[in-house]
Amino acid sequence: MKEAMFYEKVKDAVKCSLCARNCFIKEDEVGFCRVRKNVKGKLYSLVYGKLCSVAIDPIEKKPLYMFAPGTRTLSIATVGCNFQCQFCCNWSISQESDIFGVEYTPERLVEIAKEENVQGFSYTYTEPTVFYEFAYDTAKLANEKGLYNMFVTNGYIMPEAIKKISKYLDAATLDLKGSLDPEFYKKFSNVPSVQPIYDALLSYKKNNVFIEITNLLVPETGDNMEQLEKVCKWIVENLGDDIPFHLLQFFPTYKINDLSRTPVKTLERAYKIAKSEGMKHVFIGNVHEHEWENTYCHKCQKLLVERTIMGIKEFNLKKDLKCFNCGEKISIFGEKWIPENLWKQ
Numbered sequence: 001m002k003e004a005m006f007y008e009k010v011k012d013a014v015k016c017s018l019c020a021r022n023c024f025i026k027e028d029e030v031g032f033c034r035v036r037k038n039v040k041g042k043l044y045s046l047v048y049g050k051l052c053s054v055a056i057d058p059i060e061k062k063p064l065y066m067f068a069p070g071t072r073t074l075s076i077a078t079v080g081c082n083f084q085c086q087f088c089c090n091w092s093i094s095q096e097s098d099i100f101g102v103e104y105t106p107e108r109l110v111e112i113a114k115e116e117n118v119q120g121f122s123y124t125y126t127e128p129t130v131f132y133e134f135a136y137d138t139a140k141l142a143n144e145k146g147l148y149n150m151f152v153t154n155g156y157i158m159p160e161a162i163k164k165i166s167k168y169l170d171a172a173t174l175d176l177k178g179s180l181d182p183e184f185y186k187k188f189s190n191v192p193s194v195q196p197i198y199d200a201l202l203s204y205k206k207n208n209v210f211i212e213i214t215n216l217l218v219p220e221t222g223d224n225m226e227q228l229e230k231v232c233k234w235i236v237e238n239l240g241d242d243i244p245f246h247l248l249q250f251f252p253t254y255k256i257n258d259l260s261r262t263p264v265k266t267l268e269r270a271y272k273i274a275k276s277e278g279m280k281h282v283f284i285g286n287v288h289e290h291e292w293e294n295t296y297c298h299k300c301q302k303l304l305v306e307r308t309i310m311g312i313k314e315f316n317l318k319k320d321l322k323c324f325n326c327g328e329k330i331s332i333f334g335e336k337w338i339p340e341n342l343w344k345q
Contacts, residue, residue, distance in 0.1 A: 001037075001039070001044040001045065001046060001048065002044060002045050002048035002049075002133050002134075003042055003043070003044055003045075004016070004018070004036055004043040004044055004045050004132075004133060005018065005132060005133055005136070005161070005164075006018040006132075006158070006160065006161055007043040009041055010024065012026060012027065013025055013026045013027075013038065014038050014041065014042070014043045016031050016036055016043060017158055017160070018036075018129060018132055018157065018158060018161055019033070019082045019129050019130075019156050019157050019158060019161075020156045020157070020158060020193070020196030020199075021082055021156070023036075025037070025038040025043065026038060027039075027040070027041070030046070032082055033080045033081060033082045033127075033129075033130040034079075034080055034097060035047045035078065035079065035080035035099065035130050035131070036130070045131065045132075045133045045134070046099050047078035047079060047080060047099060047101065047130070047131050047134070048131070048133055048134045049101075049103050049104050049105060049134055050078055050079075050099060050100070050101030050102070050103060051076050051077065051078055051101045051102055051103075051104050052077055052078055052079050052093045052096075052100060052101040052102075052126075053075065053076065053077040053093065053125045053126075054074070054075070054076050054102070054104070054109075054112075055074075055075045056072055056073070056074055056075070056116055056118055057072070057073055057075045057122065058070075058071075058072060058073070058310055058311040058312075059071045059072070059073050059119075059120075059122070059150075060307055060310070060311050060312065061310060061311075062122055062124060062150065062152050062173050063173065063212065063214065063246055063283075063285060064150065064171060064173055064212055065212065065244050065246075065281070065283060065295060065305070065307070066210075066212065066244045066281060066295070066330075066331060066332050066333065067150070067170070067171045067210050067212070067332070067333050067334040068119060068120065068148060068171075068333075068334035068335075068337040068338060069305060069312060069315065069332065069338060069342070070311070070312050070315065070338055070339050070342040071118070071119035071120065071148075071334075071337050071338065071339065072116075072117070072118040072119060073118055073119065073120050073121060073122045073148075073150070074109065074112065074113045074116065074118045074120070074121050074122070075121075075122040075123075075124045075125065076104075076109065076121065076122070076123060076124070076125075076138075077090075077093065077123070077124060077125035077126045077128075077131070078101055078126060078130070078131040078134070079093050079094070079096040079098075079099060079100065079101065079126065080094065080096070080126055080127070080130040080131065081094035081095065081126050081127040081130060081154075082127055082129060082130055082154070082156050083127065083154050083156065083189045083190065083191060084189060084190040085177065085188060085189045085254075086188045086189070086254060086255040086256050087177075087188065087216070087218060087250065087253055087254055087255070087256045088253070088254050089251075089253050089254070090125050090126060091253070091254040093125065093126055094125075094126045094127065106134070106137045106138040106140075106141045106142075107141065109121070109138055109142075110138070110141050110142055110145050110147070113142065113145075113147055114145070118147075119147065119148060119337040119339075120142070120147045120148030120149060120150065120170070120337060121138060121139065121142050121147060121148070121149050121150070122150050122151075122152060123135045123138075123139075123149070123150070123151050123152070123153075124151075124152035125152075127153060127154055127156075128151045128152070128153055129153060129154075129156065129157045129161070132157075132161060132165070135149075135151075135165070136164070136165050136168070139165060139168040139169060140167075140168050142168070143167075143168040148170040148171065148334060148337055149168055149169050149170055149171075150169070150170060150171040150172060150173070151169060151171075151172040151173070152172075152173045152175065153172055153173070153174060153175065153200075154174075154175055154197070155174045155175070155176075155196070155197040155200040155201065156191065156196055156197060156200070157196075157200055158196075159199060159200070159203040162200060162203040162204055162207055162209070163203065163207055166204075166207035166208065166209050169209050170209065170210060170334060171209060171210040171211070171212070171333070171334065172204050172209050172210070172211055172212075173211075173212045173213070173214060174197070174200070174201060174204070174211060174212070174213045174214070175214050175216070176197070176213060176214060176215045176216070176231070177189060177215075177216045177218070177222060178215075178216065178217070178218055178221065178222025178223075178224070178227070179215055179217070179222065179224060179227040179228040179230070179231045180194045180197060180198075180227070180231050181194075181222060181224055181227045182194050184218075184221060184222045187221075188218070188221065188222070188256075198234070201213075201235075201238070201239060202238060202239075205238075205239055210333045210334070211239065211243055212243070212244040212245075212246065213235065213243060213244070213245050213246065214245075214246040214247075214248050214285065215228070215231070215245065215246065215247055215248065215270075216248045216250055217247060217248065217249070217250060217262050217266060217267065217270060218250045218256070218259065218262065219250065219259050219260060219261075219262050219263070219266070220259065221259075222250075223262065223266055223270075225269065225270065225273060228270055228273055228274070229273055229277065232245070232273065232274045232277035232279060233277055235279070236277055236278050236279060241278045241279055241280050242280050242281060242331040243279070243281070244281040244282075244283065245274055245279050245281065245282050245283070246282075246283045246284075246285045247267050247270045247271055247274070247282070247283065247284050247285065248262075248285045248286050249261055249262040249264070249267055249284070249285065249286035249287050250262045250286075251286065264284075264287055264290070267284045267287065268284070268292070271284055271292055280298040280331070281295065281298070281331070283295075289308060293307050294306050294307055295307075295330070297323040297325065297326060297328050297330065298328070299323070299326050299328040300323060300325050300326040300328065302316075302323055302324070302325040302326070303316065304316050304317055304323060304324075304330060305317070312342070315342045315343070317330060317332070317343075319343055321335060
């Protein structure tokens, strides 16, 4: 166990202020995430260094399309989550009650990253907020060694925690569900309010963390196009029109097996709405080799990056990140990590 960050003693309990639930945790009890425990008036992380998943992925799988394209990333996770999504594709580890995993240190993980010639770390699969202390220590060391760090997160984290790790965090993929419909979150994820997610998005931007956003559209329950339009407007007005926005196809899993996959036509309709709101970089995800999985120049519409679900097939950008056809500058970040062999000679 390791003493947790972001908590305070309150009467006969401790108040955890890491995530937006702000759990009051009594002696010998755990918070909503099940991995933070009050032991004699101190809050401890039960999962520090206990990794249930360690894997090497293409960064595009996270998905990150406009940050360090073509790189390989060391993905790590512990059990636990501060959501209870009925459609979670990683439910066997995110909703696990027992603590399990293989012991790692940040030093050993950085060694593995160097041995495997990966360019950075992804804190993913489950919610990195709940293993924040280990992510923080690993990110700090990885940053010192020239590796990038990125979160795949539901965004239910307090601004103070974002600010602290932002010195070492280069990018974050914010996973939205049902276009941030408050009722959808209450019913299907056991989340009382979506406002903290808006706050987190603003905080990531304020602290100069590169952002991409995904939005899972669940048929009949989370595919409200009016709500989608509202969210797209908010993103453009508050974060900018060049925020990459991924529209993800739902597939039956965990507790929701009575629905079919999101129709491609629904995703295409959502794509057109997002584009009509002025978003420059909109993608369709979880659909095999769809043309809108690729990056096109927003000025001349030339195909710039052709992708498969697991990486890049073609990369047609100059080294100054300008379009070969019209010279428009494309908003790709993390270029210092892009592998040399990706560039056209």
